[in-house]
Ligand code: FES
C-alpha cells in the first residue's frame with residue numbers, strides 16, 4: 001500500500017526527527033537522514049557542539065549517549081542546562097549522528113551507552129559545553145552593549161547588565177555568540193548551587209510514549225521500503241547448508257530470499273508479516289557444526305571441573321588463604337551457580353538499511369552509534385565516511401544493543417537490493433535464540449572462622465564464562481578477564497569488595513561454553529553479589545551471628561559500603577522485628593561506581609508460595625542528577641533482578657537455546673512486584689551509575705530472606721526450580 | 728477484502744485472512760503505536776480495544792473481527808493524549824523506554840472503563856503486560872491516580 005506524505009509525517013512527529021520539508025526541496029522525507037533537522041538554517045546558530053539556540057528561544061541540547069529508558073537523555077540535558085543557565089522549559093534534545101561525530105573529530109566523544117556510564121563518564125565535558133556556551137552568549141550581549149562581560153549575568157535564558165538595567169535573551173544573541181571564539185577555560189558550578197541538575201524534574205521524552213507517536217526502530221517507514229525476516233542457524237557456530245527459495249518465491253508479497261553471511265537466511269517481502277510467514281515456510285538445511293549435541297549439562301560439568309582446577313586467574317589476594325582455612329576453627333563451604341539469561345528487550349532487534357554503491361545508511365536503536373557505524377562500514381564494503389547511522393530511541397537495551405550483529409545482517413540484505421531501504425525485524429523467537437547471553441558461572445566458596453566467629457579466611461573460586469573472551473578478546477589481560485571480578489576487586493574506586501578479610505583469595509577459572517556471552521544489565525556484578533552476599537549470610541548463620549552485625553565487623557575499612565548498608569538497614573527497621581510471618585534478608589555491593597544495599601521482606605506460605613512484600617534499597621551514586629529517575633531505575637532494577645532470580649534461565653539442548661518466547665522465558669509481572677522504597681544517600685565527590693548496580697542486590701537480599709523464612713539455602717537460580725514448601 | 732473500523736474510521740485492507748490484527752494495524756493501516764513483543768499473547772504490547780475489551784491483537788486474525796466491531800488503538804484513545812490514563816501516566820512519569828506503554832495504557836483504560844475503582848487484585852488480574860524496564864509500580868500508582876481522578880502531582 002502507499003501512504004501519503006502527511007500520514008508519514010504524522011507518525012514521526014517527534015521533534016528532532018522531523019525535517020523541515022524545505023530542507024529536502026519538497027522531497028518526500030522523514031528527516032531521519034538530515035542531521036540536526038531542528039537546528040538547520042542560517043538563523044539557527046550552533047553555539048557549540050552541545051548547544052543550539054533558536055531565535056524563538058528553544059534550546060536544543062545534543063545528546064551523544066543513547067536513551068533506552070534509563071533517563072540518561074534527561075539527565076545529561078539537565079547537566080548542560082544547569083551550566084548554560086537556560087530556561088528548562090525551553091529545552092529539547094537531539095542526537096548527533098555517529099557520522100557527524102567522525103567528521104568533526106569526535107567532538108561529542110564517546111557514544112557508547114553501557115556500564116551505567118552515560119552520565120558518570122561524560123558529566124564533566126557536557127557541563128563544560130553548557131558553561132562555554134553560556135560564556136559566549138554573555139559575551140555576545142556584553143559586546144553589543146559595550147560593557148565588560150564580567151558585569152553581566154545570565155539566568156533562565158536572560159542576560160542582564162545590572163548597572164544599566166539592560167537585558168536580552170539567549171535567542172536574540174545566539175547568532176552573534178555562535179561567531180565568537182569559545183572560552184579557553186570555564187569554571188563549573190558547585191553541585192550545591194544546582195537548580196536544574198540534582199532536582200527531580202520530569203523526563204523530556206514522555207509525551208510521545210503515551211500516544212503511540214514515539215517512533216521506534218520497528219516503526220520506521222521509508223519511501224519504497226521493504227521488510228525482512230531472518231532465521232540464523234539455531235545452533236551457535238552452525239551454518240546454512242542449503243535452502244529452497246523456489247518453495248516460497250510465489251507466496252504473497254515475497255520479493256527475494258537472500259542468504260545472510262554463512263549462517264542465516266532472510267526473506268524480503270512487502271510487509272514484515274508476509275516475510276515472516278514465508279520464512280517459516282522456507283525449507284532450510286543447516287550444517288549444525290561442532291556443537292550440534294551440546295547441552296546445559298555439558299556446560300555444568302565443564303564449570304564444575306573449574307571449581308577445583310589448579311590454574312586460575314587471580315583478582316584479589318591477601319595473606320595466606322590456604323593456611324588460614326587449614327587452621328580455621330570452623331570451615332564452611334558452598335557451591336553456587338548462575339545460568340545463561342536473555343536480555344529480552346521488549347523491542348526485538350531491528351534495523352533499516354539503504355545501500356547503494358557509494359553510500360550506506362542505517363537506522364537503528366543502538367547503544368553504541370559509533371560501533372554501529374563501524375559495523376555498517378565493514379558490512380557495506382564502504383569507507384565509514386560514506387556511511388551513516390541514525391540512532392532511534394531504544395525499546396530497551398540492557399546491554400544487548402551494544403552489539404552489532406543485526407546491523408551487519410541488515411546491511412548484507414540491503415546490499416542485495418541496491419537503492420531499496422529494507423527493514424529487518426527479528427521475531428521474538430529469533431531474539432530469544434540468537435542472544436548474547438548473561439554469562440554462565442559457578443562459584444565455590446570456602447570460609448574459615450576462628451573460635452569467636454570472625455572470618456579469617458575466604459576463598460572464592462569462580463568458574464565459567466568470560467564476557468570479554470566472547471565479545472572483546474582484545475581487552476583480555478594476558479588471557480585474564482578483569483570484568484569477571486566486578487564487586488570483588490581490591491580497594492579502589494570501581495567495584496571494590498567491601499569486606500576486609502585477613503586471608504583472601506578470589507580467582508577465576510575461565511571456562512567458555514559455545515553459547516555467545518554478552519554484557520547483560522548488571523553484568524558480572526549480578527552473580528558475584530549472589531555468591532558473596534548469600535555466602536556471607538551462610539557464614540553469619542553458621543556462627544549464630546546477626547547477618548548485619550557480622551558484615552559490619554568486616555566493613556570498618558569500607559565506610560561508603562557500610563554507610564549504604566546501614567542506611568538500608570535503618571530504613572527497613574532491621575533492629576526491630578519484622579511483621580508477623582515476614583522475614584528479612586539483606587545484601588550490599590559496589591559496582592558501576594556506586595554503592596548499593598537492599599533489605600528484602602518476604603513471606604513463604606506452608607505450600608511454598610513466595611511473596612516479596614517490601615524492598616528497601618539504598619544507593620550512594622556520589623552525585624544524584626535526577627532523584628525521581630534514580631528511583632525509577634532502582635525500581636526497574638528490582639524487576640530485572642527479580643525476573644532473573646525467580647525465572648531467568650536459558651537452557652541448551654542439542655546446541656540450541658530451548659526458551660523461544662515469553663511463554664517459556666518467564667519474567668516478573670505486576671502482581672509479583674513488591675513495594676520498593678528507594679533511599680538515596682548521595683555522599684558527593686564522585687559520580688556513580690544508577691542503571692545497573694541495584695540489580696545485583698535484588699536476588700541475594702531475597703534469597704537471604706527466603707533462608708530466614710524457610711531455612712532453605714538456595715544456591716542455584718532460577719528460584720522456580722526450588723521447592724520452598726515445608727518438607 | 729476485510730474492512731476494519733479503526734479509531735472511528737473504516738479501512739479496507741488487502742491481506743490474507745490469517746494475518747494477525749496486530750500486523751494489519753501496523754502494516755496495512757499504518758498505525759505503529761501498537762507494538763509487537765511476542766506474537767503469542769504473552770506480553771500485552773499489542774493490546775488494543777475491540778468493542779471496548781482489551782485484546783491482544785497479535786493473537787487475533789483479521790478474519791475473526793466481525794463487521795461493525797470497533798477497534799481502538801493507542802492513537803485513537805484520545806485526540807491529544809488527554810485520556811485520564813494518559814494524564815495520570817504523564818503526571819507520574821511512568822514510561823522508561825516506553826515500548827510496552829501503549830499496551831499498558833490500553834489495558835489500564837479498559838480496566839478502568841469496566842471497573843472505575845479497581846482493587847489491587849483487580850488491577851493485578853487485568854494488568855499482566857510485561858515491562859522489562861520495570862515500570863510496574865508507577866503503572867499501578869498511575870492507575871490509582873486515574874481512578875481517583877486526582878490532581879496530578881508535578882515534579
Ligand atoms: S505481541 Fe501480542 S501479547 Fe505480545
Ligand code: FES
Nearest residue numbers: 824825858859860
Ligand atoms: S517501559 Fe520499557 S518495556 Fe516497559
